[in-house]
Amino acid sequence: MEERTPVLEMRDIVKIYPDGTKALKGVTIKVYEGEILGLLGENGAGKTTLMKILFGMLKPTKGRIFLRGKEVRFKSPADAIANGIGMVHQHFTLVEVFNALENIILGMEGHGLFSKIDVENARKKLQKLMDELNFQVPLDVPVEKLPVGTQQRIEILKMLYRNVDILILDEPTAVLTPIEVKELFAVLRKLKAQGKTIIFISHKLNEVMEITDRVTVIRKGQVVGTVKTSEATPQLLARMMVGRDVVLRIEKPPKEPGEVVFRVENLWVKGDRGEEAVRGLTFEVRAGEIFGIAGVEGNGQSELIEAITGLRKVEKGKIYLKGVDITGKKPRDLYDMGVAHIPEDRTHMGLILEMTVMENAILGMHWRKEFSKDLGLINWAKVEEHSNRLIKEFEIVAPGTKAPVKSLSGGNQQKLIVAREVSKKPEFIIAAQPTRGVDVASTEYIRNYLVKLRNENKAVLLVSADLDEVLQLSDRMAIMYEGQFMGIVKPDEVTEEQIGLMMGGVKA
């Protein structure tokens, strides 16, 4: 059917990271001139890695790239841009204090390095570009003062100013309001009409259905298939995106949950940029229950966890632990009250990589009597015993208790965190992305341990972008989208298709 030569082809792309993670296992995609190709997949499916390879930011382990039939290899983004490929990242690369004009012309200001920048000429060119696309951005205001949607347009203009004809957009709607999304789509349609080719990376089904011509679905570093959007349904795409075989075996006997241990009421939390990251959540976690929160990352999960663990300010709402109001309590008080927290960011929060296993084994409990001597001294002998106990009990492979934690593998680092948090003897455990980047054996161990905690009548809040994990472990689960729950369901009473829809922002 499609006999034309693709304007761009990525053939058998393999990417293995230095730590052995296989991000891409031989991916081939074809892009035709003047189309909008959707690249659909979950977090960690490999979409962004693939595009970073195309854009010259990462080197592929294997594979070839053909642009207009000629093999190419880009050493840097600048190289890719020079060849007509532009990319707008999820996190913008704008100089915040520069205005739009400065951001756009940076690196191709024209004239000599030490002559006056010809601002008027650049302004004229940009005005023409904006008129063609039927939108305006203020060119003289520092971009940090502009709304996210406008910043994104500046990023698009920056690429167009460099005459790119293939434009990659990585999760472009993740940060936009619904109105901004509409406006973005109008721009994309204009670009398409001008003959530009667009690669649209997303996990949102409705958007992919609305804007793309064809969709390539990627799952776990492999292409599941490519379909024409006109012939696809959201249900089909959802199945392609999440349908999978279960690898790990988790024993989970049925159990009646007990009393409410943890309760959140109408919780509102702001994100780093002041946006409403969590919008009026209400839920409870009972003793002997794993409550899972699934959803694509960046939908407010991080802010939710930080708020309930005392690391971020609560704007509105209340948090209760065993009926006691704990809103605004410091982490230290929470730990003493029976909260444990397996944080999502293992290397920047959960551990201090330069410190030893022993030192890390008491983070967040170093003030406890069992590790103390008189005069504020730490009883290192007791700490060593404690560390050895954790190592033994959790089968952590470590060179020793005095080895720096950075010498441990990712899986063993994570086990150490889990071991430490559990040793705090908590009533309520928050486990955020507990198995991300962890090898299969450790993953299985950690998941089984969370179930064990549940069986021991603890309350567990599991937050994970790994849908499998949430489905397997949870007794009840919620799907989070843009700071709200799309629904609270029981994993065995819901189809994968329904979950896929909810993750894509369609309420159940």
Next chain:
Amino acid sequence: MTALEELKGYIRPLGESVLAILIGALIGAIVLWLSGYNAVAAYKALIQGSFGSLGNFAETLSKSTPLILTAITFAIGARTGLFNIGAEGAVYFGAIAAVAITQSIQNPLAGILAGLFIGALWMLPAAVLKVYRGVHEVISTIMFNWIAFYLASWLALQVFENPMNPNSTLPIPPGARLPLLVKNSTLSLAFVIAVITAVVVYVIMWHTKLGYELRTSGLNSRAAEYGGINPRKAMLWSFIIGGMTAGLAGALQVMGIPPSYSISQGLANVYGYGFDGIGVSLVGRNHPLGIIFAGILFGALNAGATLMQQTGVPLEMVKVIEGIIIVAVAVPGLLDLFLKPLRRGKA
């Protein structure tokens, strides 16, 4: 993990420091040679003057005393993620506090406590500006050092001045002086106090909850917060303890150094230790125990400089060597720069 393996962790930093010292000595020799001096004779005198006899060695240890303490100020800051270069000012005030209090309380302990207290007090404004106003500690501590210099000059020469000798303060009364360890030298109990202080700081930093919190904040403030530690509080403590050791350096400098037992020649005998301490700390890898040895090395350079001067080489040459050592320490992976080509050559 065996003790041997634990020791291995120290070999790399030790190697880098030794290499930096060698580079300093080598470039120093080249500078001497280019300036027309006999570098060999100069270095011989330098070593003779610092280690050649019991008296000379006593001088080395005496000279190292304030350096060890001011280095600790910097080291505690560095371990807490701060560039605290405000030891200099705290030294002046520690000295003045000791002079002041011992006029009425003729007991060395009073002088020591006054030094500790005033040193910490002097460091507080910089700490508050950092924690509550976000003023970078490099800028604030440098400004405070200058303010300290003028205020201390005024206190030393106009408030506590010695009417018999207008260029120095009142001397420490005999009852508050520290006993000498070696006759006819300037080595007093002050050196022992400095070493004990270094050991105490080591214990605080590596064996107490407070030290654990300071180090955690310095390495990873996000993880610290997660672990129930307040990084701001850690910073305040870091300034306070650092101020105490610097203040102590000043107090010991007047209570333990004969013959004057006072701040003399303007501020000359309390001046510059804060800055030199930074180098000592860097060479000692910001570790209190490493600092003892680095302090003795720098003390040796200062003590030996006097004899080196007799070969005609200006004694400031040792500052040049110290400076080169610090620049060399600043080169990341210094050891690798030298070892890698060597290994490649072998392969």
Next chain:
Amino acid sequence: MNETFVISLLLGSLAAMVPIALTSIGAVISERAGVVNIGYEGILMLSAFFGAIFAELANNGWVGLLGGALTGLVIGMIHGVITVYLKGDHVIPGIGINLIGYGGVAFGILAYWGTAGQHQVAPSAQIKPLWMDAFGNSLSPMVPITIAIAFIAWWMLFKTPFGLRIRAVGENPEAADALGINVELYRFTAVLIASALAGVAGAYLSVDWLGTVTKTIAAGRGFIALANMVFSGWNPIIALGGAFLFGFFDNFAIYIQNNPWLAGTIPWQFIATLPYVVTLVVVAGIIGRARPPKWDGRPYKRE
């Protein structure tokens, strides 16, 4: 207060402004590109020394300034290689350079001229003033040159492609890198410009303003220049004004010391602390309003 006093205070302030302004302007350029350097004090010392040597060898003050610039360049290269290319810490090298500066100049004065602590630069090797009166007040050609440099630096930073790139690599090197800008080259160049300017400032001390080399000739001006840079909000023209204020306070303190009535009331040391106290108050007050470049002092490594 009579007319002579006002003229002498004004000219004295301008003369004192020059070294602080030049160093601050350099520091602004370097930090705009994201490289911190606290070694300006050492650069001032060494370039005052070598500048005097160059000037006396050529019997020309301008050659002295050139020699100072060269001295600054060499030290800047060391700092640049360590911080920009080897990704080392930005603060530590400066600590070493300052120590070398103070030790090296004290050593050098003895080693080269054979005098202890001080050397008078031959009048013929000094820069001739533009204007001079009977009381010894004078105006150096470096005053208008410094003012011009401030405006040129401002124009370069904010109006030319070069400046745009300098500021981009200091704010967001990743963004600049993605657009094909050689982050390391621009950062290194900025460090060299800064060090050369500090080098000229150092030579100005010895071959122009003070006409002497002493072992404490920089007298903290390298550090004051850094504070002035913060005060200026990283803007060369405001840095020029700030430097003038520092120069003014400096001269004012000397005036008070020499005024028997005032000196009897307030210890002169209190007046001498004024510039530093003012700096602290101003810096504490403006943090939050003016902020440093986002990547200031952070090495940039590509992913």
